[in-house]
Amino acid sequence: MPLIDLANPSRFLTLAGRILPWLVAVTTLVLAVGLYQSVIAPDDYQQGATVKIMFIHVPNAWLSMFVWGVMSIAALGTLVWRHPLADVAAKTAAPIGAAFTFLALLTGSLWGRPMWGTYWEWDARLTSVLILFLMYLGLMALWRAVEDPSRAARAAAVLTLVGSVNIPIIKFSVDWWNTLHQPASVVRMGGSTLDRAFLIPLVVMAIGFTLLFLTLHIAAMRNEILRRRVRTLQMLQASKSVA
């Protein structure tokens, strides 16, 4: 099926109905393997068992930025290509991205207390992720505040693209400033500094969480298309009753 065919909401609904059961199965399997590997992973020589928090903190932190990246591409789709599903994709990704960002902040805080002696520090990495979380909430509020979906989509697309400046700031904050947060140890020049005993479960969990996002996102997009059909039918019904 050519990619352009997905621009048709009906075809997207058909495709979503076919692939969602498979995606649910694969996501469940990968997350189950990742969780098992996380449980049996050895303790770190310095952090002890608290290293297990890394297996859920890092995937959520990665997704907090990845989802904004997906929304930025969708924003381009809305503003440049006027793709009919672009604003559906952007709108439905925001609450999922907000949830992952909240979890990254929460698990980071719960990891920070035993390791750093504090739940929170106003350093560059933590603060820039908090700003990302607030931007997700702002976008969700914007979608609710503007009644006309096409106007809301354009305003949200501009805000998303402006907000995408924050993503490289988050990524490189640990290099540009002196932070309590550790520098990059997985995706970095010269390869990962993590031992395979930690790296493998972490990668499996990251793949599992990315699949989870994909599954939730496709399902939420399907719901949004149905919601717009409800709105159209209600408007048609109202216009008929007036006529």
Place this chain on the structure above:
Amino acid sequence: MALGPYASFIVTSYVSVAAVVAALIVWVTMDYRRQKARLRGLEASGAVRRSGRSAAEVQ
């Protein structure tokens, strides 16, 4: 499996993630059922799409 002196931090992290992920799954599932029910209700009351096809007909 011994989680050491910081077991409560580890368990709270995993339980929080499980709770939020479960909430997302419930939200998506319930929303799907709600929209399908609304579409069926509208079609039952005589509302039809311009194409004439069923709006609630989703695989």
